[in-house]
Amino acid sequence: MDWSVGFFLPFSAAFALSVVLMPMARGAGWVDSPCVRKRHRGEVPLVGGVAIFLAIAAGTAFAGLWREYAVLLAFGAVLLACGLYDDVKPLSARFRFLAQGAAAVVAALVGGVVLHDVGNLVSTGVIALGVAAVPVTAFCFVGVMNAFNMSDGMDGLAGGLALVTLLSMSYLAVGIRHAEFLTLAAGAVAGFLLLNMRSPVLGRAKVFMGDAGSLMLGGILAWFLIDLSQGADRAFSPSVALWLFALPLMDTVSLMIRRIRKGRSPFSPGREHFHHILQRAGFSVGQSGSIMVGLATLLAIVGVVGSELLIPEPVLFFGFLGVFGVYLWGMSRAWRLVRYLRRQRHTARPVRFPASVQEEGHYEGIASYYDKAA
Structure with a gap:
């Protein structure tokens, strides 16, 4: 056909x-x-x-x-x-x-x-x-x-x-x-x-x-x-497969790690995904979706190019782990990321978060804080 x-x-x-x-x-x-x-x-x-x-x-x-x-x-x-x-x-x-x-x-x-x-x-x-x-x-x-x-x-x-x-x-x-x-x-x-x-x-x-x-x-x-x-x-190799499905995989695993660190069930509901952070930062639903699909496309392109150019599997594998490490580090400091993105977009006046909110990776506090202020 x-x-x-x-x-x-x-x-x-x-x-x-x-x-x-x-x-x-x-x-x-x-x-x-x-x-x-x-x-x-x-x-x-x-x-x-x-x-x-x-x-x-x-x-x-x-x-x-x-x-x-x-x-x-x-x-x-x-x-x-x-x-x-x-x-x-x-x-x-x-x-x-x-x-x-x-x-x-x-x-x-x-x-x-x-x-x-x-x-x-x-x-x-x-x-x-x-x-x-x-x-x-x-x-x-x-x-x-x-x-x-x-x-x-x-x-x-x-x-x-x-x-x-x-x-x-x-x-x-x-x-x-x-x-x-x-x-x-x-x-x-x-x-x-x-x-x-x-x-x-x-x-x-x-x-x-x-x-x-x-x-x-x-x-x-x-x-x-x-x-x-x-x-x-x-x-393609299993290492390339990681890049083709990179963003959903990284977002879910990092979220589960952060919840476990807080003593919560990794499967509990919440609004702590990357797309939630983008929306908290002032991006619209359409803009947030475009950013994430664009990022997923770039990561998939790395996998496709790596496969086509026969880049060694260990390079692709450890490269993926490096990107995931950066992603996890950034998501663990989501409150800083939200504040930075909001400042860059000038969508709201500068916000000083209460000390109770400024815990490392304490994104739910950020979400609750903005919800009450809205």
């Missing part, structure tokens, strides 16, 4: 399905309502994930790839169903992890997507995982799914991040495997984004992907990040 058709067929299908499903979702009460953690206006239909999945499935069938990707689509359907239930009746964190872990094990054992090695990370040769391959694979699946799920906190952000990773993998996979499917998936996500990201035409999101969409897309991203980094004909 022609690449343009492979992109624009699911693109059109995802957009059309979202438009058709939106009034049905409102009538059924399948919507996301504003609350303390969710600052959007009005009730927004949660049909984006279903529209994306159906568009991918339709594109796969049209391209004659149904049998080749039957297990992947079944895997995505299970995650979609789990997320749909979670959207209507929130599941406990324990149950979600068990469901995701079970789906990941099935993907490994039935789909054959296994992280057999992590590449040549430290110049000692390829590090094989041996008997630990399936457990580590399940851990990576669950990690990517939850990192992506946690990035879905602002109009257009999760879809934009998914699009960056899908297009990067599709480019590197050309002539190897899976490039056509990745193009289909990218088209479906782009069609959804027309109704989800803010623009001069669209003042705010008309539809959300919900947990159904974020879990399903996170699972698909994990599937290909693992599969394409393995085998003799791998499209």
